[in-house]
Amino acid sequence: MNKRVYLDHNATTPLRAEAKAAMRDAMDVVGNPSSVHAEGRAAKAIVEKARAQVAEAMGAGTADIVFVSGATEAAALALAGRGLKASGLEHEAVLGWVDATLPVVDGCVVVDDPDASVVQLANSETGIIQKLPEGLAVSDVTQAVGKLPLSYSWAGVEIMFLAGHKFGGPKGTGAIIIPQGYDLQARLTGGGQEMGRRSGTENVVGLAGLGAAITAAVKDLADGAMDRVAKLRNILEKAIEDAAPNAIFIGKERERLPNTSCFIAPDWKGETQVMAMDLAGFAVSAGSACSSGKVKASRVLQALGYDDDMASSALRVSLGVDTSEKDVLRFAEAWTKKRLGRRAA
Incomplete structure (x- = not known):
């Protein structure tokens, strides 16, 4: 009997071996990343390593990386209350926060005011890639990571976000990339984690996998x-x-x-x-x-x-x-x- 064949990678990509190994190691780390003792510092080091891995992979060395539970939460964090515009090509997680009035002509999103607009880099259903205008407010780059050459430093976009399970990381992990010092208003408040932009104890094990996966994905692309x-x-x-x-x-x-x-x-x-x-x-x-x-x-x-x-x-x-x-x-x-x-x- 032939084995099943998985051809739905745009929905979820299987967990990479590198991510599994990093997550297994992180499972043995006991501390809370917010604790100041040795165990806490060990957990914090895993989170910060993952942050550095995402920054390097995304060409975002001068930006801030905020960890979230995935692209849906990232979209809410980046878009809520801003009155931005988008097209009907966006994911539902984006459409819930924007005015979906940007026209689509011959498959291309027409943008007249980039700093008030949202354009996804690549569509999950069709795979069609959009040219991102300089000065764009927000881009969902979830489907592009590990599939296209991509760098925050040269993309000309203020805010980008991504989800780990699209490139071989664990489900329930993601990141939002913002300019250094950007005043991103927290939607989840409490402990003030993630530089005050997203409260809640960090998913140490998941972030270990996210960091390892994005490093491996970008290497595969380069190779x-x-x-x-x-x-x-x-x-x-x-x-x-x-x-x-x-x-x-x-x-x-x-x-x-x-x-x-x-x-x-x-x-x-x-x-x-x-x-x-x-x-x-x-x-x-x-x-x-x-x-x-x-x-x-x-x-x-x-x-x-x-x-x-x-x-x-x-x-x-x-x-x-x-x-x-x-x-x-x-x-x-x-x-x-x-x-x-x-x-x-």
């Missing part, structure tokens, strides 16, 4: 791992295109994340495809979301101009550094069989 992944993505899309000439590959003409393929199979609902492929041994995602048993059209694809039928018939396949050519060809073969079987029925 060309994503070039290999992009070739696999292209092999996958060629196989799907050969089997289904009417398939529509979202953003294929645009710059995309090297690991991401989002394609529409007309008249085959995305959620149905996900279930069929799950039964065949493959973990993938739909471009549509299922809420209370009702399949909804993808808001992102609608923002790109696709109608409800098209926007509810998309499948996202997202590869990782451990994905093999055999994996993608097996997927394409299984997808084709399921499609043909459905049509025959």
